[in-house]
Amino acid sequence: MSSNPAPEGPVLRRSHCHLWLLAAIAFSLAYAVLRYNVLKGVEWEHFPLYIVNKATSLSAVILLASSYLVGRWIKVFEDDPEKRLVLVKFLGLGGFALAALHAVMSLTLLSPDYYPKFFAETKMNLTGEITMLFGVLGLFWMASPALSSLPNMQPALGKRLWLRSQRIGYLALSMTGIHLFAMGFKGWLTPNEWPGGMPPITMVGFAVVVLPLAAKLITKERARPAGD
Numbered sequence: 001m002s003s004n005p006a007p008e009g010p011v012l013r014r015s016h017c018h019l020w021l022l023a024a025i026a027f028s029l030a031y032a033v034l035r036y037n038v039l040k041g042v043e044w045e046h047f048p049l050y051i052v053n054k055a056t057s058l059s060a061v062i063l064l065a066s067s068y069l070v071g072r073w074i075k076v077f078e079d080d081p082e083k084r085l086v087l088v089k090f091l092g093l094g095g096f097a098l099a100a101l102h103a104v105m106s107l108t109l110l111s112p113d114y115y116p117k118f119f120a121e122t123k124m125n126l127t128g129e130i131t132m133l134f135g136v137l138g139l140f141w142m143a144s145p146a147l148s149s150l151p152n153m154q155p156a157l158g159k160r161l162w163l164r165s166q167r168i169g170y171l172a173l174s175m176t177g178i179h180l181f182a183m184g185f186k187g188w189l190t191p192n193e194w195p196g197g198m199p200p201i202t203m204v205g206f207a208v209v210v211l212p213l214a215a216k217l218i219t220k221e222r223a224r225p226a227g228d
């Protein structure tokens with residue numbers, strides 16, 4: 001999520017961070033309602049948990065990916081690293097909180113009636129087990145950069161260990177990518193069945209997750225000496 005200790009005091013207006021949060025939630029909620037309630041005909045009684053859960057998971061992915069893209073591909077506060085750091089931390093911790101909320105919501109919904117593709121009769125099938133495994137692993141590994149972003153963690157861990165714990169976020173993003181691929185891949189291949197031509201949230205989420213991983217690879221490649 002970042003490589004410096006938290007600055008003291010409010011260096012960035014809270015409203016700026018909240019704008020990112022609001023934008024991610026508004027986009028995700030609008031997408032989920034339009035695709036599933038309006039175009040696919042999911043009943044409105046499933047809005048409070050089933051649809052809000054979809055929006056929560058997509059906003060989580062957007063915030064987490066943005067946290068790793070700010071400074072790399074999203075150029076904000078280029079001349080003010082202190083402000084950029086506050087934003088990066090906010091996005092990372094906000095994304096982690098929403099991902100945890102999504103996990104709890106999903107577990108309350110988990111049943112063959114809501115998610116028939118995860119079940120064979122009453123037990124989970126292979127798709128369900130792989131999807132759940134990588135969801136849980138994604139959340140587990142996300143805790144590492146989130147916890148080490150808390151105040152005083154950098155001096156407590158030492159620079160090397162702290163940096164490593166931040167980079168584990170890329171592993172968490174990869175696990176999330178597998179979580180999405182396992183549950184959604186089949187639906188990605190049938191665009192003629194997408195309501196209103198809108199791609200499934202699994203596909204949108206996967207595309208978002210791939211961006212910071214690609215940015216990391218490209219930056220690493222550029223940093224490598226010529227002829228290496």
Ligand code: HEM
Pocket residue numbers: 050053054057058060061064099102103106107110115132134135136137138139142176179180183200201202205
């Ligand atoms: C304990 C951990 C997790 C569990 C039990 C879990 C469970 C689920 C379930 C059941 C779905 C299907 C939802 C649906 O189709 O309506 C889902 C979808 C999804 N999950 Fe997770 N998940 C976990 C972790 C994560 C994490 C860490 C992320 C990353 C932020 C994430 C992102 C997503 C996204 C973007 C979707 C697609 C939503 C959709 O297609 O509607 N999940 N997850």
